[in-house]
Amino acid sequence: MTDLEDILARSWARIEGCRVAAVAGLDGLLIERHPNPASEPALYSGPDSEELDHIVADVTTLFGVTAGSMSKLLGTQVRELIAIGESGGYLAKRISDDIFCLLLVGNGADLETIRREAEAISRELSAAFV
Amino acid sequence: MATLTQVLADVLALRGVLAAAVVSVDGEILAGAASDTALLDRMTGAVTGALAAGEALSGLVTKSLIGAREEQREADDDAGDDGFAEAHGTALGDSSSHAGGRQLMIIYEDSGPIVFTPLPGGERVAVVALNSSHDLGRARYQLRGFTSSLANADVPLG
Numbered sequence: 001m002t003d004l005e006d007i008l009a010r011s012w013a014r015i016e017g018c019r020v021a022a023v024a025g026l027d028g029l030l031i032e033r034h035p036n037p038a039s040e041p042a043l044y045s046g047p048d049s050e051e052l053d054h055i056v057a058d059v060t061t062l063f064g065v066t067a068g069s070m071s072k073l074l075g076t077q078v079r080e081l082i083a084i085g086e087s088g089g090y091l092a093k094r095i096s097d098d099i100f101c102l103l104l105v106g107n108g109a110d111l112e113t114i115r116r117e118a119e120a121i122s123r124e125l126s127a128a129f130v
Numbered sequence: 131m132a133t134l135t136q137v138l139a140d141v142l143a144l145r146g147v148l149a150a151a152v153v154s155v156d157g158e159i160l161a162g163a164a165s166d167t168a169l170l171d172r173m174t175g176a177v178t179g180a181l182a183a184g185e186a187l188s189g190l191v192t193k194s195l196i197g198a199r200e201e202q203r204e205a206d207d208d209a210g211d212d213g214f215a216e217a218h219g220t221a222l223g224d225s226s227s228h229a230g231g232r233q234l235m236i237i238y239e240d241s242g243p244i245v246f247t248p249l250p251g252g253e254r255v256a257v258v259a260l261n262s263s264h265d266l267g268r269a270r271y272q273l274r275g276f277t278s279s280l281a282n283a284d285v286p287l288g
Contacts, residue, residue, distance in 0.1 A: 004271070029267035049264040129271075 007124045008034035015117050017109035019046040019088065022102045023095070023125055028060040031099065046104065059092045059102060080118070082111070093118040095126050134161035134283040137276060141258065144272050146265030148242065151257045152249070152280055153177050160254065160285045173244060173259045176236075247273060249281035256280050 004023060012021040012034050022033040030053055037044040047055065059081065066078035081092045088106040091114050095101055101121045103114055134152050141150040142163045149164035157177055164170035236244050243263050247256045247270075256277070260269055 004268075025267055025270075029270070030264070031267040031271045049262075053264065 003128050004032040004125070005034055005036075007121060007128060008032060011103075011117050011121045015103065015105065015109065015114060017088070017106040018103060018114075019106055020052060020102075020104040021121065022052065022056070022104075023099060023121075024056040024060070024102060025099055026060055026063060026094075026097070028057045030056045055090070055104070056102065059090070059100070063092070063094065063100065080115075091115065091118050093122050095122045096129065099125070099129060101125060132279060132283050133286045134280070135163065135286045137279045137283045138163040141256075141273070141276055141280075144269060146261045146269055147258055148261055149173050149259040151177075152283075153255050153257055155253060155255060164259075169241070169259055172241070173257060176244065177246075177255075177257055245269065245273070247277065249277050251281050254281055 008021040008023065012018050015021075020033055020035070022030060024030045033052060035044055035046065037046070037048055046052075062081055063078065066081070071077050077094065079094045081090070083090045086107065088104065088109065089111075091103045091105070091111075093101050101118060103118055103121075105114055138150045138152065138161055141147060142165065148166065149162070149170045151162035151170065151174055152160045153174070154160060159174050159177070162170050162174060164173075236246070242260045243266055245256075245258045245260065245266070247258070248254075249256055256273065258269060258273065260266060
């Protein structure tokens with residue numbers, strides 16, 4: 001297991017209802033994820049590799065969309081995106097100019113816990129990417 | 131100092147990497163390692179053409195970025211909106227200097243992607259064949275840890 005996988009696996013375990021914890025580049029490419037369907041296919045219930053690639057690309061686009069007037073008004077880049085639907089939601093947090101972390105959670109996950117955990121992952125990942 | 135063969139063995143151990151080689155900028159294979167030697171042959175066969183294509187493409191991209199900057203500068207001069215000009219100029223600068231901008235990725239339909247990474251010093255290029263496009267992001271991140279040793283490792287004799 002790589003250091004990135006370790007970091008993601010620890011966070012994934014701490015968030016109740018977390019389906020996937022991932023780190024990706026702001027060029028739209030997934031870097032690492034946990035859990036990985038290839039590791040334990042029988043137990044895995046999250047999005048498959050292709051679906052997650054598409055989600056990462058969508059989130060990258062959203063960060064791009066918010067880089068205009070929305071960022072200008074805030075005075076900084078948009079750091080965090082939250083999307084919530086009936087069966088769960090996504091939280092994406094920018095770690096640097098190049099990478100972001102992404103948490104996919106099921107219905108009923110606690111938003112405050114997710115945000116706190118995203119902050120913790122960001123700190124650990126930014127150290128790992130130095 | 132480690133030889134290229136030793137460093138390439140470490141690269142080959144990364145998840146998703148099927149073959150890895152280091153070539154000189156004029157296309158000569160300096161060393162290679164692969165789980166499947168036929169794949170290494172195919173990959174190295176594609177190197178020269180890909181390097182030439184990559185060079186041509188990077189020239190086009192550079193020109194288009196410079197062109198976009200100049201067009202934007204003219205538009206900003208006309209509009210007199212300094213804040214937007216600054217923001218837009220920064221975005222273009224970021225994309226051209228982004229770590230991923232120093233790599234060329236080619237995805238073949240019948241096999242996995244091949245990533246070309248120019249190594250520090252400008253004399254060598256690392257070429258890595260991956261199992262699938264899902265391995266691209268991780269492999270690029272992990273390859274960053276090898277660029278310096280791939281650039282400086284001794285070329286094996288013979």
